Amino acid sequence: MPTRGSARLPMKRSVSLGVAALLTMAAGDPGSGRAIVANRQVSACLLCHSGPIPDPHLQGNLAPALTGVGSRLTAAELRQRLTDPGKDSIMPSYAATAGLNRVGQPWVGKPVLTPTQIDDVVAFLSTLRAP
Amino acid sequence: MKRLLVLALLLTAAAGDIHSGYDDASPETRAMQDDDSANPGFLWVREGEAQWSGKACAACHGDARVSMRGVAARYPAYDAALNRPITLDQRIAQCRTERQHAEPFTPESDAALGLSAYIGLQSRGMPLQVSTDGPMRPFYETGRTLFNTRMGQLNLSCAQCHDERAGMKLAGAVIPQGHPNGYPEYRLEWQTMGSLTRRIRNCMVGVRAEPFPPDSAEMTALALFLAARAAGLKIETPAVRP
Numbered sequence: 001m002p003t004r005g006s007a008r009l010p011m012k013r014s015v016s017l018g019v020a021a022l023l024t025m026a027a028g029d030p031g032s033g034r035a036i037v038a039n040r041q042v043s044a045c046l047l048c049h050s051g052p053i054p055d056p057h058l059q060g061n062l063a064p065a066l067t068g069v070g071s072r073l074t075a076a077e078l079r080q081r082l083t084d085p086g087k088d089s090i091m092p093s094y095a096a097t098a099g100l101n102r103v104g105q106p107w108v109g110k111p112v113l114t115p116t117q118i119d120d121v122v123a124f125l126s127t128l129r130a131p
Numbered sequence: 132m133k134r135l136l137v138l139a140l141l142l143t144a145a146a147g148d149i150h151s152g153y154d155d156a157s158p159e160t161r162a163m164q165d166d167d168s169a170n171p172g173f174l175w176v177r178e179g180e181a182q183w184s185g186k187a188c189a190a191c192h193g194d195a196r197v198s199m200r201g202v203a204a205r206y207p208a209y210d211a212a213l214n215r216p217i218t219l220d221q222r223i224a225q226c227r228t229e230r231q232h233a234e235p236f237t238p239e240s241d242a243a244l245g246l247s248a249y250i251g252l253q254s255r256g257m258p259l260q261v262s263t264d265g266p267m268r269p270f271y272e273t274g275r276t277l278f279n280t281r282m283g284q285l286n287l288s289c290a291q292c293h294d295e296r297a298g299m300k301l302a303g304a305v306i307p308q309g310h311p312n313g314y315p316e317y318r319l320e321w322q323t324m325g326s327l328t329r330r331i332r333n334c335m336v337g338v339r340a341e342p343f344p345p346d347s348a349e350m351t352a353l354a355l356f357l358a359a360r361a362a363g364l365k366i367e368t369p370a371v372r373p
Contacts, residue, residue, distance in 0.1 A: 046302060061299055093286070103340065107283075
């Protein structure tokens with residue numbers, strides 16, 4: 001079985017990240033990442049952001065547009081945004097399971113997205129190039 | 132002291148541009164609210180009116196248009212026997228079970244919402260004016276803290292949306308300032324009438340938080356804080372919202 005989407009990781013980035021990082025940062029599947037971003041029940045991204053996805057009138061404007069974000073940020077930076085946005089941001093951490101308050105029963109102990117889903121979203125965001 | 136506080140709140144209101152969710156609604160939604168014969172909330176008002184006169188309410192309180200005028204504007208209010216504030220809906224429930232010896236209402240039932248809407252209507256156009264001093268103070272402070280506390284898996288506070296980002300768009304919806312002046316109100320999204328408690332529950336579930344139970348101390352403290360934060364806004368019950 002081929003590794004999902006491995007060919008799509010730009011060479012120069014993999015080189016600078018080192019072996020350990022490569023192991024935890026499997027290359028994701030941008031198609032799946034797009035579906036995750038488009039589905040607000042799954043990811044909630046479009047509650048706050050807009051992006052190159054249908055139904056712009058149902059997207060938020062609490063955050064920068066995701067259009068072109070793959071040209072602004074590296075894959076590592078995108079991943080950091082998703083997993084550790086910083087406590088001053090209103091963006092939730094998509095990896096956090098601790099340090100949260102009154103999490104609803106169905107979500108206790110679970111991150112918003114699984115590590116694989118995060119890989120996929122990062123892969124999708126990397127494809128969003130400025131025109 | 133009380134006067135001063137109310138004045139201070141009114142001044143903050145003026146300075147901070149407090150406006151009703153009505154102003155954020157579409158012209159169509161506003162038109163529906165403006166016309167009592169088009170406002171679906173009046174189906175519940177009529178039901179409440181029938182209950183008022185048919186049941187023991189009128190026997191004790193007489194004509195609601197006189198005795199209930201201005202009542203909704205002062206709630207949540209302090210209940211000396213319980214040593215804590217209670218909401219208008221809790222007061223109605225209290226009258227029903229303790230004075231009328233009737234079965235408690237099912238929350239969000241047409242009967243409960245109807246009476247609440249009928250009583251709320253008697254204060255329509257009057258400014259919200261709850262007391263936050265004396266024994267109310269600690270409950271108000273609790274409400275304020277809860278409003279500003281991040282919660283849920285999406286880790287957002289009420290304030291982050293309703294204070295800091297009101298007017299911006301969450302998905303397709305304009306974020307209103309989050310005022311309680313229209314409740315119970317008809318929401319097009321629900322296709323029915325609902326209480327303030329139900330609305331807050333929706334917002335909490337939206338950020339994937341465990342909602343405060345309807346009659347919890349936390350929910351009442353939040354309702355009190357919201358009412359004080361909206362001081363001076365006119366009551367619109369039964370409002371219509373998206």
